Amino acid sequence: MLRVPGVVKSGDGFGIYVHIPFCRSKCPYCDFNSTVPGELPEARYVSALLREFASAIKEPRYAPYLKAGSLYFGGGTPSLLSPSAIGSVVEAINVRGALAPAAEITVEVNPVTVDIHYLKALYGYGVNRISIGAQSFSGNQLKTLERAHSTVDALRAYEDARSAGFKNVGLDLIFAVPGQSAAEWISSVETALRLRPEHISIYGLTYEEGTDFGERLSGGLIERVPEETELSMFKEGVTALSSGGYQHYEISNLSLPGFWSRHNMNYWLGGGYMGLGAGAHSFIPGGGVGYGVRRSNELDAERYMKRALEGGEAVGFTEELSREEAMTEALMLGLRSALGVDMRAFRERFGTEPEDALSRKSLFSDGLLCTKEGRLLLTDKGLNLYNEIY
Ligand code: SF4
16 A cells, blocks of 8 residues: 655645635636736735734644644745745744644746746755646646746746756646647657656636636637546546556656655545635544644635735635534545555545445446545546546
8 A cells, every 4th residue: 555655644634735826827727816916915915824824823623733844835836926925934834833844845837937047046945846737848838828938947947846856746747638639649748757856736727707718618619628538638648647656645646656745645544634725625624523624725815915014814704514524534535545444544534434424326337436444545547537426
């Protein structure tokens, strides 16, 4: 069985997520909470984050969970912020003792927004992991995706991250781009293999409602890659990366041994997390009382800043998880990862067997699920058909 590196071994971890909801332009397939500001409100946004954090950390409910094993800046495009702005957030969180000494600190970067000086400065502020939104190493596909960067920009960002000192670099790749052949997809995978980043995420392109691509698809203006081709692209990508020494530790994520993303593993294993920033989500585990509380912040960046700066908090929505919701979540998230669901922990938490909580009882006989060393796991077939399980 694969082992989790680092601090996260079960659902008792904790992470901090900081959302930066700004981008230079809106990609036509993107449904993330991001906006294109006329002028980047860097100072105001960072002040709002610091106010929100200062207020959240006083909450007794968070006390048992800090120190966090990971801090993750996601977006949007976090690398639109200056290194000193990101550094000031890292420092404010660290100075309050909220980070474990060897915490994984990640910043997502867009290749066109960084250079060697930028990355060196981030490294100097204690950031120790970079996730590069390369998406593809084909100029044609980057054009189809209307990305602002070129293949050369992505390669340069990767080399700059290495030169700046980063020993933990991730690359994101998208497959099933309209017009993309299987050979073109594998060519991007092979380029990633040659670069040898510690972490590679592979995502099939989705057509979400409300996005340009979603509308173009329903208007017949764009043709999506057939489902079977998409599935074979996924399988071929996983096979090529696995043969290259990468562990397929979560449906969309592979890494060299020892480099599973702590931030993501904490999430999949049901650990708690504090989300800061516009639209960020938080989850505070029940700690033996109840099944945990989920919160999400005000989505709109302007309203978020106003509320956080005025009152120190910007929670838009809070809910206590019911037992049924918590069971479904534990199964859905846990099964995504190679560690699966710890059956004893599940039994102790919910007083029932995880198999009994599954909505579809034929998953074992259909060959999608198995048990191994006390864990409920997806089989290889199940990994490919995860979306059919729920
Ligand atoms: S850069 Fe990322 S977050 Fe921003 S619009 Fe494009 S896909 Fe969305």
